[in-house]
Amino acid sequence: MRKEYDLQTDVLATIVATTPVTKKHADLLTAFATRTDYRGARYVMTRDEFGERPARVLTADGREIAADYRAWIDAQLAAHSGSVRAVWLAHKDAGYQLTEIQPVLHYFVHDRGGDQDNFVQLAVWEEQEFVERELFPRDDRWGLPNADELRSGSTGMALIERSERRTLGAPRYRLKDAIDMQQFTAIGNAAYKAHRHTEGERRLTETDGATGAQRIVTLRELTPGYDQVRWPERRFFDDWTASSAGLAGERACLRWTFNTSDYTDPSDVRYLSFVPQWAHTRKIAELTNTGKLDLYSLYGKLKQLDERVGMPFAWYFYGLHGNLVKSGQMERVLEAAEDGLIVLPEHDYQVLRRWHQVPYGF
Template identity: 25%
Template sequence: MKSPHAWSEYCKLMTPQLVETCTATPAAAGSAGLARALAAALPEWRFRPVLSRGGWYRLGGVVDGDGRRLADDLEAWAAAELAARDGDLGRLADELAEPARFATRLVGRTHYLVAPVGDGNDDFLQLEIEELQEVRGHRLFAGEPASLEELVDPRTGAGSVTAQPLGLPCYVFRRVQHVGAFLARLRAQKPERAGIQRMLDDWARSSAGAASAFCNHWVVATREHLDRYQQPRLSAQAIATAADAAPPFAAPAGSSGLRLQDALTRFDRAAGYPMAWFFHLLTTKAVPQWAAQAVVEDALAGFAYLPQRDVDTVRDWLHAPYSA
């Protein structure tokens, strides 16, 4: 079994091959085609796609009305042009509003792929690959922007146009990490257990852990940044791989007994594993929190439709709630 440090170093060694594979795989192949390409490049690990998230973008560059590129970095271009005019935004608009210039955006989707490497719930590799497509966005200087931020990324419809693709989408490697190694670093940073760590512990002790691997149903969105003292700060959040398709919770507030049991059973069956209702209560909010109290009250009243280990898991959460 590799140590967290060894896994981190191994992920660094994998990176060049992953970058090459992403670059060589057309986005038209889809996530299944990407998984096949990864299996050929890294046959020792069977990465499989579990989640794709879109709806985000990054600022791109500057193009003219014919699509010719004028700058690769919109923010750097705007800052330099403004500085050349002593910070006079009005003068900048007067001099550069014509001929038409357009901002571009990199419209993206993040594909999460996982590969188990051991028996632990956090013992898996998580690969994040971005699918990016550059599009022509808003016309610069339309709507009289009042600040540099408003110029490069207006929050209203000023200057908006129908986005026009400037090229085909492509895959770009973002990162690969061993989730257990990241969480070990998180534990070293904070003496108290983070929500994601408590969730993993609860997964292991409950019926969910006995039925399925954590990475079959969840990915871990990680973040690392420097604080004002230039010290690294880590955070992690669990994301359900079926968050957008969480089954409905079919019990009104105040339900208990057979009605509540039926709602929990239906939810778990639709999600595909026991105790799904509890873990969605922690994360997606698809299940209301009153259900946890009602489950424990039913158990205390002698109506025990959950195994004792699951009742204990829910009761402990009620005594010390957390979200993940």
């Protein structure tokens, strides 16, 4: 079911799917500008850590047997009473080839300006089909895959007749989603508040360990600072707005992309979240072995990170992400600022102090 914040339509999906893949996505950006509401769309970043997935089944001479490998293999298993060996015996000498798709994911953004979350994020798959191996091994001396492995396309690659990878056709675009981030954050924040309010009112029995006396209290009463906790995703954009990054005119949607999640648990509680993904292209090393550094050297390394990224206070948001900058390093900077050893802009100090009081991250 399409979510309230997902602006994907059949028309938009068709526009994306029928646009040829070109250098720097020039044709796709032109299509966004001339055929959609996202006239200001800009390319942000590409993620290419995704594995191949099975696509089609071909004969040895390239004729299509099945357009959907998984549907075909399910039908084969059903026709052979679920027996992998029976499926293998039926097709092992046919020379069928398995085509696969190598995907990369491109992010584009249509920034509407104003609030930092006022943008549409467009995620577009680029998929290249290729073939490099036969579907079934010619013999079973090393064993056969189980049914789940067969469905996933893992049919014993080391044992299958292989050839050089051969691409099939040109790469193609496919729309993954088009997310109105302002709607996403509004819905997510409201859901978080509602759930936290309900949890806060949950009644518990507190027992005095010394006297054995009991009293009924709410979770809110038992948890210091309960009402200060806010949805991290909302805080990310608010911190950006209040910090040197936002005050310098930097737009979060051009510096980060957002891997969103929307899950409703069995008790009908809805959870929305995202993980920010940096969009920098320059190589930036993780800050390691900083425990032995003095405060000035540590802060200098954080400032160097800002310079490499090209924006002020970038290190704070990388610290929220947690891979390149660690929370302990952020704590040391705050302590140094409070001791007067380094000078932070007041607005950045306040952002860092609020984070220290109620930490969050991704």
